[in-house]
């Protein structure tokens with residue numbers, strides 16, 4: 201029996217990870233800000249799968265939140281074997297339309313929290329000679345897409361770099377790069393989705409299934425789904441300024457909330 205800690209576990213991709221890992225028999229530590237929602241989810245997963253579920257309410261845009269999750273990762277009596285750094289969000293607006301404080305909050309959650317939690321988790325995993333970290337990035341990492349894309353590009357570079365450093369230690373790290381997934385993400389950000397073609401949408405449970413297979417195979421980068429594998433292949437060949445235009449026309453409509 202192993203234990204997995206998932207940040208942003210109450211909705212979307214994080215909730216899909218929680219369902220999948222619970223059904224595989226892992227104990228869970230669920231992290232998000234909304235404590236009531238965390239407790240409801242914990243009860244449901246415990247009742248359905250008979251696993252132990254801890255809830256850890258924390259805001260990863262704050263020092264206290266990062267420290268609280270870090271303290272759980274340092275616990276030696278019930279170590280965390282798999283960390284899923286998934287919590288994240290989008291912004292409503294292009295650069296200069298978003299207050300710089302909000303851009304910094306995004307970097308705190310997407311980059312600083314991911315760095316600090318990975319650091320703490322991996323230190324214990326290396327000592328135990330086993331463990332895994334999945335850092336949820338995005339295909340936006342591969343196109344010019346404001347602070348969001350830049351933060352996710354950091355997640356990819358960081359994760360693959362650490363995976364290389366820890367090769368042979370028994371600890372696996374993988375950056376997961378989803379395309380558009382039907383979750384609460386776009387509604388929370390106030391981003392309109394009418395211009396995103398139906399074929400571009402992915403299902404969160406299938407995404408997680410593919411991600412877990414890629415982790416088992418020892419990949420350090422996972423781009424689930426053949427559609428997005430092809431698109432990211434083409435992106436490598438296209439000029440950067442052209443990519444910026446396409447990226448802005450697809451999925452970046454800052455419509456009414």
Ligand SMILES: NC(=O)c1ccc[n+]([C@@H]2O[C@H](COP(=O)([O-])OP(=O)(O)OC[C@H]3O[C@@H](n4cnc5c(N)ncnc54)[C@H](OP(=O)(O)O)[C@@H]3O)[C@@H](O)[C@H]2O)c1
Nearest residue numbers: 208210211212213232233234260288338380381383384385
């Ligand atoms: N949906 C997509 O199309 C898509 C595509 C590529 C990558 N991604 C990435 O996938 C990850 C998950 O996104 P999602 O689509 O599943 O979004 P979602 O449905 O909006 O879920 C976001 C989760 O993160 C938690 N969260 C947000 N801010 C937090 C904070 N400051 N501290 C702790 N928890 C926080 C939320 O719970 P609380 O509000 O209770 O804290 C919620 O559980 C993100 O990193 C996102 O960038 C999403």
